[in-house]
Amino acid sequence: MIGKITWLIPDGFLPPKSTGEQISHEAVCVLNVGNEDADIRLTFYFEDREPMDRFRAACHARRTHHIRLDRLKDSEGNPVPIGVPYAIEVASSVPIIVQHSRLDTTQEALALFTTMAYPVE
Amino acid sequence: MIGKITWLIPDGFLPPKSTGEQISHEAVCVLNVGNEDADIRLTFYFEDREPMDRFRAACHARRTHHIRLDRLKDSEGNPVPIGVPYAIEVASSVPIIVQHSRLDTTQEALALFTTMAYPVE
Amino acid sequence: MIGKITWLIPDGFLPPKSTGEQISHEAVCVLNVGNEDADIRLTFYFEDREPMDRFRAACHARRTHHIRLDRLKDSEGNPVPIGVPYAIEVASSVPIIVQHSRLDTTQEALALFTTMAYPVE
Amino acid sequence: MIGKITWLIPDGFLPPKSTGEQISHEAVCVLNVGNEDADIRLTFYFEDREPMDRFRAACHARRTHHIRLDRLKDSEGNPVPIGVPYAIEVASSVPIIVQHSRLDTTQEALALFTTMAYPVE
Numbered sequence: 304m305i306g307k308i309t310w311l312i313p314d315g316f317l318p319p320k321s322t323g324e325q326i327s328h329e330a331v332c333v334l335n336v337g338n339e340d341a342d343i344r345l346t347f348y349f350e351d352r353e354p355m356d357r358f359r360a361a362c363h364a365r366r367t368h369h370i371r372l373d374r375l376k377d378s379e380g381n382p383v384p385i386g387v388p389y390a391i392e393v394a395s396s397v398p399i400i401v402q403h404s405r406l407d408t409t410q411e412a413l414a415l416f417t418t419m420a421y422p423v424e
Numbered sequence: 425m426i427g428k429i430t431w432l433i434p435d436g437f438l439p440p441k442s443t444g445e446q447i448s449h450e451a452v453c454v455l456n457v458g459n460e461d462a463d464i465r466l467t468f469y470f471e472d473r474e475p476m477d478r479f480r481a482a483c484h485a486r487r488t489h490h491i492r493l494d495r496l497k498d499s500e501g502n503p504v505p506i507g508v509p510y511a512i513e514v515a516s517s518v519p520i521i522v523q524h525s526r527l528d529t530t531q532e533a534l535a536l537f538t539t540m541a542y543p544v545e
Numbered sequence: 546m547i548g549k550i551t552w553l554i555p556d557g558f559l560p561p562k563s564t565g566e567q568i569s570h571e572a573v574c575v576l577n578v579g580n581e582d583a584d585i586r587l588t589f590y591f592e593d594r595e596p597m598d599r600f601r602a603a604c605h606a607r608r609t610h611h612i613r614l615d616r617l618k619d620s621e622g623n624p625v626p627i628g629v630p631y632a633i634e635v636a637s638s639v640p641i642i643v644q645h646s647r648l649d650t651t652q653e654a655l656a657l658f659t660t661m662a663y664p665v666e
Numbered sequence: 667m668i669g670k671i672t673w674l675i676p677d678g679f680l681p682p683k684s685t686g687e688q689i690s691h692e693a694v695c696v697l698n699v700g701n702e703d704a705d706i707r708l709t710f711y712f713e714d715r716e717p718m719d720r721f722r723a724a725c726h727a728r729r730t731h732h733i734r735l736d737r738l739k740d741s742e743g744n745p746v747p748i749g750v751p752y753a754i755e756v757a758s759s760v761p762i763i764v765q766h767s768r769l770d771t772t773q774e775a776l777a778l779f780t781t782m783a784y785p786v787e
Contacts, residue, residue: 305432306542311547313609313644314574314659332435334469334511348576348609367434367469367511390576390609390642400511400542402434405659417435417526417539418659418781421548421642426674427784453677455711455753488676488711488753521753521784523676538677538768538779539660553668555730555765556695556780590697590730632697632730632763647780660780663669663763 305336306398307422312391315347317373319386321408328373331393334400335362342396345375347389355381362399426457427519428543433512436468438494440507442529449494452514453523456483463517466496468510476502483520547578548640549664554633557589559615561628563650570615573635576642577604584638587617589631597623604641668699669761670785675754678710680736682749684771691736694756695765698725705759708738710752718744725762 318327335341345358357377362368372383383389393401404417439448456462466479478498483489493504504510514522525538560569577583587600599619604610614625625631635643646659681690698704708721720740725731735746746752756764767780 305430309547311576311578311642313576313642314572314611314646315609316611330435332509332511334432334434336432336469336513348578348607350608350610354607365469365475366471367436367509368471369435369437369509388574388609388611390574392578400432400434402539402542404435418644418661419539419542421644421661426672451677453751453753455674455676457674457711457755486711486717487713488678488751489713490677490679490751521674521676523781523784525677525779538781540781540784551668553697553699553763555697555763556693556732556767557730558732590699590728592729592731596728630695630730630732632695634699660765660782663765663782 304398306334306400308395308398310393310401311421312393312403315372315389315391315403316387316405317383317385318407323408325406325408326373327406327408328371329403329405331370331372331391332402332404333362333368333370333393333395335364335366335397337397338364339397340364341399343399344394346392346394347383348392349387349389358383425519427455427521429516429519431514431522432542433514433524436493436510436512436524437508437526438504438506439528444529446527446529447494448527448529449492450524450526452491452493452512453525454483454489454491454514454516455521456485456487456518458518459485460518461485462520464520465515467513467515468504469513470508470510479504546640548576548642550637550640552635552643553663554635554645557614557631557633557645558629558647559625559627560649565650567648567650568615569648569650570613571645571647573612573614573633574644574646575604575610575612575635575637577606577608577639579639580606581639582606583641585641586636588634588636589625590634591629591631667761669697669763671758671761673756673764674784675756675766678735678752678754678766679750679768680746680748681770686771688769688771689736690769690771691734692766692768694733694735694754695767696723696725696731696733696756696758697763698727698729698760700760701727702760703727704762706762707757709755709757710746711755712750712752721746
């Protein structure tokens with residue numbers, strides 16, 4: 304089976320400001336090339352508080368899901384905190400591939416960055 | 425032989441808008457350092473529809489090919505959908521190295537991102 | 546245990562100029578998913594002088610730390626040199642994951658880049 | 667010994683245009699944490715012509731070298747072609763770590779991208 308079930312992303316941050324029509328945001332982009340749907344749990348680590356571990360998402364078999372972190376809510380309705388450094392653990396029920404990207408329009412124009420997440424197992 | 429025959433890229437997106445002279449686009453950049461030409465098949469995965477798997481490209485021996493995804497057509501003349509999240513599988517007849525980049529001029533100025541694709545086998 | 550204890554980043558640079566409210570900077574983003582605090586030593590390599598190896602930082606258990614390199618001081622109070630190419634070695638007492646990002650506002654708007662660091666052991 | 671002796675970078679391009687004071691350029695950023703100087707050979711692969719393989723650079727022991735590709739000349743005085751897609755092979759006499767970055771000021775503001783190169787052996 305292709306991919307890994309756990310992925311880590313140290314540099315997470317939701318910019319509190321946007322300019323123009325593009326909203327600053329991050330996405331955890333998942334690809335599931337297998338034949339089984341992926342049940343995904345996301346844990347957010349912080350610098351000065353306990354991790355938040357009640358976020359869920361899905362990626363169907365032979366589909367991609369670009370999970371928008373600015374729209375994600377945990378099982379109690381809490382969003383991912385804005386303007387605060389965090390890190391992300393992505394744990395899936397089946398092997399997936401994970402890439403993390405940010406679009407930042409804090410200042411004029413827009414900036415993008417991306418990287419493959421770090422594969423654990 | 426150097427490289428891998430299958431590569432995966434979860435975060436694909438062709439921005440529908442451009443400003444200035446630079447057209448927003450993505451490129452799948454292939455390097456073939458071997459002595460045999462590479463026959464390449466690209467499959468695009470989506471969030472809510474079946475994959476499109478009839479895209480072909482080539483990279484000659486000891487050459488690079490920066491495959492522009494905004495110009496690619498499949499065997500039936502279909503382009504890669506614009507403004508829609510997708511993921512990419514790159515499968516080659518011989519080992520290659522794959523990097524994926526996006527140039528986004530949706531807003532003023534331009535933004536770039538890149539990452540090595542995820543090597544499978 | 547998850548992660549590695551040594552990570553390397555060849556492309557380091559603190560831009561001497563900023564525009565707008567965003568200060569140009571780099572961050573070494575550390576994630577520690579283990580149960581033991583990480584004691585971290587950073588060594589900076591240069592093109593034309595001896596390495597500086599007296600920088601320290603920490604990342605508590607189950608926490609992240611986005612270490613701002615423009616604010617870091619070594620044990621003698623020296624900052625990381627500005628406007629000079631450098632490379633970074635991150636050595637930790639326990640396994641961590643390391644990602645490196647730069648925010649550059651030298652010219653109008655802002656530019657971002659990021660990459661996972663190179664894991665050694 | 668830390669690092670690899672061969673690294674590959676599929677997406678190379680020197681933008682022909684710059685705006686503002688920042689010159690569009692690429693850099694192959696090398697880190698040599700060993701005790702022996704690195705003698706480095708760079709080969710550039712193209713889409714439609716033979717590779718150029720007479721570029722040399724160095725990185726001393728315990729030093730970094732951010733090799734500016736817009737200033738590099740081969741043994742016959744030829745520069746790296748501008749405005750043309752290429753790929754890069756970096757071969758070193760001793761193990762090194764290689765990261766590749768581009769600064770693009772083709773349009774207003776500046777854009778940056780970076781990635782670790784692909785390690786071969």
